[in-house]
Amino acid sequence: MTTVALLGNPNTGKTTLFNELTDKYAYVGNWEGVTVDKKMGKIRHSEMVVVDLPGIYSLTPITKDEAVACNYLLNDSPDMILNVTNASQLKRNLLLSIELLEFGRPVVLALNMIDDLKANGVTYDFDELAKRLGCQVRATNARKKSGLDQLRQELLATPPETTAPLHLAYPAAVQDAIATATQQLVADYQLTPTFANWLAIQFMNRNQIVRRYASKHQLKPLLTQQDAYDKQDFEEQIFQTRLAFIDETLTATTKYLHEVSNANLTAKIDRIVTHPLLGLPIFVGIFLLMFKLSFDWIGTPLSDVMDAFISGPLSATASHFLTSVGAMPFLKSLIVDGIIAGVGGVLSFIPQIFVLFACISILEDSGYMARAALVTDRLMQLIGLNGKAFIPLIIGFGCNVTGIMAARTIEQPKERLVTTLISPFMSCSARLPIYGLFVAAFFDRNQALIVLSLYFLGIALALFMAKIYQWVFKVKENSVFIIELPKYHMPRPDIIAMGTWEKGKGFIRKAGTVIFGGTVLIWLLSNLGPAGVVTNIDQSFSAMIGRFVLPVFAPIGITSWQTISALMTGILAKEVISSSMIVLFHLSGQTGLIATFSSLFTPLSAYAVLVFILIYAPCFATLATIKAETNSTKWAVYSVVSNTVIAYLVAMIIFQVGSLFI
Amino acid sequence: MSILINSVIVIAIIGGAGFVLYRHLKKSSQGSCPACEYDCPAKQQLKKHQAEKHMS
Amino acid sequence: MQLRYSESAYPIVTVEQMATLDGQTAHRLHNLGIHPGSQLTVLRQYPFHGPVIVEFDQQKVGIRYVVFEALLGGH
Numbered sequence: 001m002t003t004v005a006l007l008g009n010p011n012t013g014k015t016t017l018f019n020e021l022t023d024k025y026a027y028v029g030n031w032e033g034v035t036v037d038k039k040m041g042k043i044r045h046s047e048m049v050v051v052d053l054p055g056i057y058s059l060t061p062i063t064k065d066e067a068v069a070c071n072y073l074l075n076d077s078p079d080m081i082l083n084v085t086n087a088s089q090l091k092r093n094l095l096l097s098i099e100l101l102e103f104g105r106p107v108v109l110a111l112n113m114i115d116d117l118k119a120n121g122v123t124y125d126f127d128e129l130a131k132r133l134g135c136q137v138r139a140t141n142a143r144k145k146s147g148l149d150q151l152r153q154e155l156l157a158t159p160p161e162t163t164a165p166l167h168l169a170y171p172a173a174v175q176d177a178i179a180t181a182t183q184q185l186v187a188d189y190q191l192t193p194t195f196a197n198w199l200a201i202q203f204m205n206r207n208q209i210v211r212r213y214a215s216k217h218q219l220k221p222l223l224t225q226q227d228a229y230d231k232q233d234f235e236e237q238i239f240q241t242r243l244a245f246i247d248e249t250l251t252a253t254t255k256y257l258h259e260v261s262n263a264n265l266t267a268k269i270d271r272i273v274t275h276p277l278l279g280l281p282i283f284v285g286i287f288l289l290m291f292k293l294s295f296d297w298i299g300t301p302l303s304d305v306m307d308a309f310i311s312g313p314l315s316a317t318a319s320h321f322l323t324s325v326g327a328m329p330f331l332k333s334l335i336v337d338g339i340i341a342g343v344g345g346v347l348s349f350i351p352q353i354f355v356l357f358a359c360i361s362i363l364e365d366s367g368y369m370a371r372a373a374l375v376t377d378r379l380m381q382l383i384g385l386n387g388k389a390f391i392p393l394i395i396g397f398g399c400n401v402t403g404i405m406a407a408r409t410i411e412q413p414k415e416r417l418v419t420t421l422i423s424p425f426m427s428c429s430a431r432l433p434i435y436g437l438f439v440a441a442f443f444d445r446n447q448a449l450i451v452l453s454l455y456f457l458g459i460a461l462a463l464f465m466a467k468i469y470q471w472v473f474k475v476k477e478n479s480v481f482i483i484e485l486p487k488y489h490m491p492r493p494d495i496i497a498m499g500t501w502e503k504g505k506g507f508i509r510k511a512g513t514v515i516f517g518g519t520v521l522i523w524l525l526s527n528l529g530p531a532g533v534v535t536n537i538d539q540s541f542s543a544m545i546g547r548f549v550l551p552v553f554a555p556i557g558i559t560s561w562q563t564i565s566a567l568m569t570g571i572l573a574k575e576v577i578s579s580s581m582i583v584l585f586h587l588s589g590q591t592g593l594i595a596t597f598s599s600l601f602t603p604l605s606a607y608a609v610l611v612f613i614l615i616y617a618p619c620f621a622t623l624a625t626i627k628a629e630t631n632s633t634k635w636a637v638y639s640v641v642s643n644t645v646i647a648y649l650v651a652m653i654i655f656q657v658g659s660l661f662i
Numbered sequence: 663m664s665i666l667i668n669s670v671i672v673i674a675i676i677g678g679a680g681f682v683l684y685r686h687l688k689k690s691s692q693g694s695c696p697a698c699e700y701d702c703p704a705k706q707q708l709k710k711h712q713a714e715k716h717m718s
Numbered sequence: 719m720q721l722r723y724s725e726s727a728y729p730i731v732t733v734e735q736m737a738t739l740d741g742q743t744a745h746r747l748h749n750l751g752i753h754p755g756s757q758l759t760v761l762r763q764y765p766f767h768g769p770v771i772v773e774f775d776q777q778k779v780g781i782r783y784v785v786f787e788a789l790l791g792g793h
Binding site for chain 2: 327328330331334335339399401402405505506507509510512513514516517518519520521524572573620621622624625626627628629
């Protein structure tokens, strides 16, 4: 079995290429750091395995995900390397290519995004490039699926044998040192000359992973010379030689096609979306547009149709059918008032959630995310967070668990802890149904604006808490903020569709598991009391529990015990709040849900409840993840307590202050 | 429909609900990847890998 | 390889030094191909010492103001 390691700079289309070559769908996003760990796939109709590694700029790692790639080369020793490069940025991409060519395995160089290069009026003499680098060169465009068949053939045809590594003309001092070290390593440690040569160069280049490897294996020829290497600044000499080699190679192989103007599309879009003054309003505007689409324009009308069907014909037919087959009221109520009303009520929000997921997928694929991180960086810097911490937070809009997982890309442990703790404030998609339920009942117009305000309240609170945590944990500012702004590309419908489905599938699956389970549980608690089966819901367990805590919540405007009981079920999963609330009000009220709502809430208290739901205790899955990722129960418990207290305070302030004016 | 059949169905539904709830909580109590609802490719690969390991 | 703009309305600066940067930042900039002597086109500077967007070798990168200042020899 032949193994091909897929290596390249971040954002060169590696993952897209991996998907096209291996017939496997992997998560594709247009920003750095999408591949956090390595993924494997088989090339179609062959036994060749491709390993997709995180994007790296060089083999000398800074972050944890970059270390994965270097360790892979050291320990797993692939048979072949497929080096994916961004053809328009070949100069810097070749810095990594040289390191890979020195490794001495057959390398196939894919010049990806070749169309962008040609649009800039430039191309390369591929044969000459291949000759100078000593490897196969192929032009591809993974997004448009061009050049892929040839690349696949090339990979399958390349003999997986050790080939002559690339030898650069390093300065004499470096050359001599490499030769000496290589000779000793081969003689005393039985390393192959190629590997010893590569190891020596990487060691001189201050590659921490290689240096650790040398210490572990007691490679004395290198370890004893370490100070000498560093004193003569071999690293810089190696870098300069490589750069000179790249310049020479590119000058000799570049072919100009035609003159171009700088008025390309990316520049035009960037002139607007990264504008110093307009950048932030545009960021907010894009979010408003997302909520307009999902709450006003597309999502809600579709949801209304679904809701009308579920609460109308479906419910009525089921009810008639059950009566006709002689089901007893108890069973009928469980199915119609419990499962159909509760689970169906949550399912009717599918259109809104899918529209939102589609919007998030488009943002991910287009390249806007990097711009968002940039325009918000000044703000993030004031708080002491890295602009890049913004990306896990945005991912948290889908699901907080995923957001916390994405925080793994943050190198500093304390910074990572802060990001983990503030992640639950990001309004995850599970909270959308309850927003939808309330805004439909209380806000005729500006529904999108109300939801947007909740999302931004979540962000604001997250940033505020981050500032406090930074101060408490004494986090030193990590100033490495270098973010690449990739070229925009037209979002590809199939990637958007896959991304949306992948995110949305979980929601549908939950309808059959936790939402169903939670709904039956709340129905049961509402039909059972201390005296057994009760006909009046006011004597049920759920009423007892809700009423017991109700006085505490009076200051935030909650006057119904049903709301309290529903909030408690939210710990199972946030969607269950909606289904519980529907079931509870359905069982206790004769009139419609909206009519019941308007007698129990004012728009102000409804908003205060939504704020409370936004902030209070994270769901069980999120808590377990906080525990797993921080390795302590303490932080999970802290999260429940602190978030609930904060939620209470913020909701109370909104309700009390609002009451003075309204 | 007799009281018996009615009761059996009610108990089946409640039992089923209890079971899925228990399974959901057990799965999510592991935190991180198992708790995550997204069926991302890394996870699919992991599952496949474990299945293959189990087979052999 | 240069992007041959017919005209450029943006200021172009030269990287003077990288010695005063912290190790990780310098390393990352090195990886991107920035070294003393590199020509950077300054596409945008955000007010209040916000980030700076620079373009070089056909790539656009956002860096923080302090880093930008250091590259030009300040501090």
